[in-house]
Amino acid sequence: MPAPALRQTFRRRLLGWYDRHGRRLPWRETTDPYHILVSEVMLQQTQVDRVLPKYAEWLGKYPSFETLASTPVDEAVETWYPLGYNIRPRRLHAIACDAVEKYGGELPSDRASLEAFKGIGPYTAGAVLSFAFQQRAAILDTNVARVLFRIFVGRGDAKGHQMKKHLWRLADITMPHKRVFDFNQALMDFGAIACLARKPKCGGCRMATLCRSYPFEPAPVARPARRPRAAGSRATKTVPPRFSG
Numbered sequence: 001m002p003a004p005a006l007r008q009t010f011r012r013r014l015l016g017w018y019d020r021h022g023r024r025l026p027w028r029e030t031t032d033p034y035h036i037l038v039s040e041v042m043l044q045q046t047q048v049d050r051v052l053p054k055y056a057e058w059l060g061k062y063p064s065f066e067t068l069a070s071t072p073v074d075e076a077v078e079t080w081y082p083l084g085y086n087i088r089p090r091r092l093h094a095i096a097c098d099a100v101e102k103y104g105g106e107l108p109s110d111r112a113s114l115e116a117f118k119g120i121g122p123y124t125a126g127a128v129l130s131f132a133f134q135q136r137a138a139i140l141d142t143n144v145a146r147v148l149f150r151i152f153v154g155r156g157d158a159k160g161h162q163m164k165k166h167l168w169r170l171a172d173i174t175m176p177h178k179r180v181f182d183f184n185q186a187l188m189d190f191g192a193i194a195c196l197a198r199k200p201k202c203g204g205c206r207m208a209t210l211c212r213s214y215p216f217e218p219a220p221v222a223r224p225a226r227r228p229r230a231a232g233s234r235a236t237k238t239v240p241p242r243f244s245g
């Protein structure tokens with residue numbers, strides 16, 4: 001685990017970067033738990049640009065858990081079009097019904113109760129807790145995992161089960177006690193804008209002196225092994241004629 005001084009430097013640089021480069025997005029202008037949840041569910045598997053108009057339309061139609069819960073689920077699925085992965089509006093609708101029935105149209109503010117909803121996993125629970133309730137709760141999505149892995153780990157199987165546990169722990173211990181909202185948003189933005197999956201912008205990166213992957217070199221693409229040609233079989237490729245003379 002990184003030493004306290006390293007964690008502090010990381011936080012300071014990340015928040016400094018976010019202050020200059022962070023995106024202004026409508027779900028960053030609110031702490032309403034329902035609005036935060038809607039944005040998080042929409043952003044699963046979907047690009048920000050596609051989410052923006054649908055987020056506005058959805059909240060215009062269903063501004064609260066109550067309005068969503070009282071809408072027929074098929075109508076909500078229609079409104080969701082064309083975002084796709086239609087299990088998501090169905091889950092949102094089920095969460096709205098549960099929230100109305102069990103919590104008076106609110107979301108609870110503790111991790112165990114949030115994760116008891118079908119469709120709210122550790123990531124979404126952390127997002128709701130930190131963005132809506134300002135709690136010091138870690139998040140780990142694909143972007144965040146990539147950033148933490150590259151900066152603090154650098155080698156090994158980035159996607160293994162043990163590594164995932166380790167990255168959750170890293171996400172937790174690197175979190176500050178203040179600016180938790182900004183810190184988690186900054187991690188996501190840094191992964192989406194700077195430390196990109198294929199071509200991270202290592203040149204001029206303010207994490208370079210901390211980063212165990214700097215300068216990042218993508219792993220060579222493995223080519224499928226050639227199958228040995230069976231004896232007597234014909235070549236499938238046309239062999240160009242040789243020039244004579």
Ligand code: SF4
Nearest residue numbers: 195200201202205211
């Ligand atoms: S130096 Fe490169 S790999 Fe490391 S955090 Fe910056 S962009 Fe990512």
